[in-house]
Amino acid sequence: MLDMSLTTTQQEWKAKVRDFVEEYIIPNAEEHDRTAEFPLKIVEEAGKVGLLDFAVPKEFGGPGLDALTVSIISEELGRGCVAMQTTIGGNGLSAYPVLYGGNEAQKQKYFQYILDKKITAFALTEPGAGSDAGAVQTTAVLDGDEYVLNGTKCFCTNGAYASVMTLIASTDPSKGTKGLSAFIVEMDREGIMVGKKEDKMGIRASNTVEVTFNNVRIPKENLVGELGKGFKLAMITLDSARLSVASSALGLSKRVLEETIKFVKQETKNGKPLAASQYVQFKLADMAMQIEAAEGLINKTCYLKDSGKRYSKESAMAKTFTTDTAMKVAAMAVDLFGPYGYIKNSVVEKLMRDVKVMQIYEGSNEIQRIVIAGNVLNA
Structure with missing residues (x-):
């Protein structure tokens, strides 16, 4: 019989993150949405309870979490605020290229940044x-024992606050995609300039910036994996990232449903609560x-990942279906709230603004449909 219950460890993580969200994020x-101020103090508190190093394996000092536990963490953070989940989850996103392609020395060095919070x-x-x-136009040219970086990256999450990054x-x-490579870049190197900070419709508390590299020199040892394997590492990274996006969108959807149920039970019309209406x-x-269907798709994808099986198609499906679902659910909530759902300071107004970008980043849902179709046609 299929056992869908959470392990004791997974239950503990869920409870710990739920408590953190209730204490630090939701209040x-x-x-932070109003001011677009980066939640640095909240990130620091997240580090204290182990939410910044979830992607670090046990052998390097991290918790060595399975995919489902990471999904649970992303879901609970997304329930509180997608912007803060995006911020805290950025440490996992950046770590994946090193995790999947780095050598032992690179892993030790990079993961230590994360362990140091x-x-x-x-x-x-x-x-x-x-x-x-x-x-991609950003170039890395070998010059002796160093690579010289030139180019501009945009929509870089955490870019203004990062101590180190992974860069393609x-x-x-x-050679196009076959000419792309991955690198570790310390952000205090000469020639790196953080530029424009984006003023976004949603996820406003997350830091999204342009970063320019002007003759930035890094040691050739900072090349992650083999030369020309950067595109492959980026795609593997995005498979994991899309699962996290799906999980965060699931958490947001559940929060929308929670708030909607609360509203329709309290709000009355003609002397009866809105919840009495069949509509x-x-x-x-x-x-x-x-929401239930989205959760099932996410759980299957986590199972495939934890089993060491291919999950690119399922990750694309989970990301697309769950973020599309979150958008629909948020829109339905605004409808049910009526004018109260459209005004500022309404919970569902913020949630609807936050969810839109989830259909766009980590590969737009249109791109995901191309990935899914390609897998289906070539099955």
């Missing part, structure tokens, strides 16, 4: 290279069914 989310970042997207990673650059522009009940049923 402060509205203010430093903030890290991952840089792939450029002004002219979003969904088309092969259009072209070491052979003539409202049908909407709640639709929301609950879609």
Whole structure:
């Protein structure tokens, strides 16, 4: 019989993150959304309870968590605030290229930043290279014992606060994606400039910036994996990242449902609570069914990842279905709240703004559908 119950360890992580969210994130989310101020103090508190190093393996001093436990953490953080989940989860995103492609010395060095509770970042997207990673223009040219980096990365999460990042650059522009390589870049190196901070519609507390590299010199030992394997490492990284995005969107969807249930039970019309309306009940049923289906897809993807099986298709499915579901659920909630759902300071107004970007980042849902279709057609 299929056992879908959580292990004791997973239950403990869920409870710990839920407590953290209730104490630090939910009470402060509205203010950080209003000011777009980076939640540095909250990130520091997250570090104290082990939420910054979830991607670090046991042999390097981390917790060595399985995919489902990481998913639970992302879900609980997303329930509190997607912007803060994106910020805290950035340490996992940046660590994956090193985890999957780095040598022992690189892992030891990079993971130590995370264990020291430093903030890290991952840089792939450029002004002219979003969904088309092969259009990356940032170059890494070998000069003696060093690579020289030149180019600009945009929409870099945590870029202004990171101590180190993993970066994808072209070491052979003539080869397209086969000429991309991955590098570790310490952010205190000469020639790195943090530029424009994006003023976003949603996830406003997360730091999203442009980072420019002007003749930045890094030792050749900072090349992660083999030359020309950067695109492959980026895609493996994004498989894991999409699962985290899906999990965060699941948490947001559950929060929307929670807040909607609370509202329709309290708000009355003609002397009766809105919850007595069959129309409202049908909407709640639709929301609950879609959320349940999304959770099942995420859990299957976690199972595949933990089993060492291919999960690219399922990760794309989970990301697409869950973020699309979150958008639908948030829109239904705003409808049910009526004018109270559209005004500032409304919980569901913020949640709806936050969720939109989840259909866009870590590979837009249109790109995910291409990935899914390719897998289905070539099965």
